[in-house]
Amino acid sequence: MNAFFDSSALVKRYVEEDGRERVINIFEEASAIGVSVICFPEVISAFCRLQREGNLDKPQYERIKGDMIADFEDFFISSITPQVRGCVTRLLETYSLRAMDALHLGSAIEWQADTFVSGDKRQIIAAQNEGLDVLDVQDE
Numbered sequence: 822m823n824a825f826f827d828s829s830a831l832v833k834r835y836v837e838e839d840g841r842e843r844v845i846n847i848f849e850e851a852s853a854i855g856v857s858v859i860c861f862p863e864v865i866s867a868f869c870r871l872q873r874e875g876n877l878d879k880p881q882y883e884r885i886k887g888d889m890i891a892d893f894e895d896f897f898i899s900s901i902t903p904q905v906r907g908c909v910t911r912l913l914e915t916y917s918l919r920a921m922d923a924l925h926l927g928s929a930i931e932w933q934a935d936t937f938v939s940g941d942k943r944q945i946i947a948a949q950n951e952g953l954d955v956l957d958v959q960d961e
Contacts (some may be wrong), residue, residue, distance in 0.1 A: 823897075824851040825934035827925045827944060828863035830958045831856065834892070835885040836871065840940060840958030847938055847956060855897040855937075857928040859921060864889060899928035916947040929953065 824847050833844040838961035848854065869884060871877045877885070899905060901924070911917055918926070922944045929937045930951055937948040940959035948955045 822851050822935045823853045823855060823932065823957075824936045824938055825855040825899075825925075825929035825932060826860070827922070827937075827939040827941065828856075828860045828867070829865055829940050830938040830956075831889075832867045833858060835889055843956060843958050844938065847936065851936075853897055853906075854895070854902055855894075855899060855929065855932045856893075857899050857925045858901060859924060861888055861889075861893060861896075865922070883914075895933060899932055901933070905931050912932070912947060916950070917943055919943075920946055923947075924949070942945075 828842060830840070831883065832838070833841045834848065850877070862903060866888065868877065869889060872879070872882045879891070879933050905924070905927050908930050909923045909948055912923040912927055913920070922941055925939070926944055926948055928936065936956055937953040938956045938958060939945050945957055
């Protein structure tokens, strides 16, 4: 199974949050993991925010950042190709999505993901309407 992760869902692989068990399970079941090119800076940003808020100390931050960097070596990373741009445009014109959410979803569609992993309700509805199997990591 090809599983495509939204950034907020991927964070759960590294940080103890609601939905983490589902994320770990999908990693164990997936034959390939896909992410958008914007996923790396978005996840690092989330880690930095957690550290600033006192939810991660410096050693924890460094450990999970290293884990994520190692994982990215094995991920399919979707670029912003003309096909992805076209899909994103159509998604934005069709659904009430934020730009980055449309980019994650458009990338998943173009990669032909079997499962789209997210916790964003609007993104999940759009993904389902687009025919993707969705794993909602917020719905515990």
